[in-house]
Amino acid sequence: MPQPYLPSRFGVFLAPCHRPDRDPALQLRRDLDLVVELDRLGYEEVWAGEHHSAGYEIIASPELFLAAAAERTSRIMLGTGVNSLPYHHAVPGRPRAWRGRATAGPAGRCGRRGSGAATVAPANPDAGTPTGEVTFFDGAVPLATVPLRDGRATARTGVLQPTTGHPVTARYGGDPAFTPATTPEPTGITVGFTEPCLTSAHTGPLTVAPGEARCIAAGGSQTGPVTVRP
Known part of the structure; x- marks a missing residue:
C-alpha cells in the first residue's frame, strides 16, 4: 500500500560550542550570521541552548540571543532549548520569555x-x-x-x-x-490572527490554544502567565 508523502522539515539546535581561545564576541556574531543564513535557506526553526560552561558554550541567556536574531530574520521560528529552571526564579523567567516573543516581530510568533x-x-x-x-x-x-x-x-x-x-x-x-x-x-494569501488583538491592559492567565495566533497591538499589554499549547 503506498505510504503518504510527508515533506521533510529542517531545524537546527545551537548549543553552541566554541573554542575557548577565540574571541567570544566574534563567536556570537558568527552564530547570529548562521541563523540569518538558515532563515535565507528556508529552515523552519532554530533553537538556542542555555549553558553556563565558561568558554565552550557561551550563550547564558538564549532570550537575548534570540531577540538579536529576530531583528535579523523574517520567517524562521525561534525557540529556547531550553531555559535551565534551576538557575532562575520561576516568576521573572516565564514573563521574560514571553516578552522576547512578543517584541520579536514575525520571527518570534507562532506560525x-x-x-x-x-x-x-x-x-x-x-x-x-x-x-x-x-x-x-x-x-x-x-x-x-x-x-x-x-x-x-x-x-x-x-x-x-x-x-x-x-x-x-x-x-x-x-x-x-x-x-x-x-x-x-x-497568489496573495492573507493570514490573520484567530482572536482580536489585545489593545488594552490584560491581567491574569492567557492561554493560546493549538492552532491559535494571538497578538498584542499598540496600547496592549499582558501581565500574568502565558501558556502556549502545542
Whole structure:
C-alpha cells in the first residue's frame, strides 16, 4: 500500500560550542550570521541552548540571543532549548520569555498551518502526465518541495505568519519530457490572527490554544502567565 508523502522539515539546535581561545564576541556574531543564513535557506526553526560552561558554550541567556536574531530574520521560528529552571526564579523567567516573543516581530510568533495545491498540465493533452517536483515559495522563501502525483502537488506548511499578502508561487522543476515552469503571477494569501488583538491592559492567565495566533497591538499589554499549547 503506498505510504503518504510527508515533506521533510529542517531545524537546527545551537548549543553552541566554541573554542575557548577565540574571541567570544566574534563567536556570537558568527552564530547570529548562521541563523540569518538558515532563515535565507528556508529552515523552519532554530533553537538556542542555555549553558553556563565558561568558554565552550557561551550563550547564558538564549532570550537575548534570540531577540538579536529576530531583528535579523523574517520567517524562521525561534525557540529556547531550553531555559535551565534551576538557575532562575520561576516568576521573572516565564514573563521574560514571553516578552522576547512578543517584541520579536514575525520571527518570534507562532506560525499558522496552511496548505496549497498546484496542478501541472501539458500544453498538448496527448503528451501524457508530467512527473517531477513542485516547489512552493512565499516570495523568495521556499516553503516546501513535493512530488507530483497524477499531475498535482499539495504542500503543507506551519510557518506562515499573520500578515496580508503572502505572495505564494509554485515552480515546476521539469522532467525528461516536460520543461520547467513557474506560475505567471503570485497568489496573495492573507493570514490573520484567530482572536482580536489585545489593545488594552490584560491581567491574569492567557492561554493560546493549538492552532491559535494571538497578538498584542499598540496600547496592549499582558501581565500574568502565558501558556502556549502545542
